[in-house]
Amino acid sequence: MANATQNRPLSPHLSIYHMYPTMVMSIVHRITGGALYFGTLLVAWWLIAAAAGPAYFEFTNAIFGSIIGRLVLFGYTWALLHHMIGGIRHLVWDTGRGLEKHASTRIAWATLACSVALTIILWAIALIFA
Structure with a gap:
């Protein structure tokens, strides 16, 4: 019995995972949801x-x-826009589109770029008309 428990494979640790853009955007989506x-x-x-x-x-x-x-x-503002765009990304995924590795990576980068760009545009407009 003791030998059986010693030869079990170890659970994977966080150190063996590579941080991919899709994974990071998933984490950021959860963080922005909490920030909201x-x-x-x-x-x-x-x-x-x-x-x-x-x-x-x-x-x-x-x-x-x-x-x-x-x-x-x-x-x-950025958290709100990022979370909204991340939600749209999930809606697209629910249709079965964009699930391929390269497509999901591009969508992850697009989510970040769009949220930053929209935040800057929104604030620029607000400051111009304030």
Whole structure:
């Protein structure tokens, strides 16, 4: 019996896996989903501040308008767009398309590129019209 347990193969460790773009985007999709919970609290805070009165709303806008506040909002925007595009990617996969290795890698890179580009475009438009 002791010999049988000693000759068992070991489970694969994380060190033997190579990080592929599809794997990274799957992990990032889960992280952005979690980050959206925090961002939704920020949206709720802003809406509550708007309902609470002008003084508290100005206080909240001052926090969101600070450099750190804008960085957090920029990150929230990117997380929202990345998660949405990742969800579209999964919808495409549900149709049976894009599952080949090279196609899924291209789609993973496209997900990242599109989310970054859309975030920058959205913020550029917002800053132009602000």
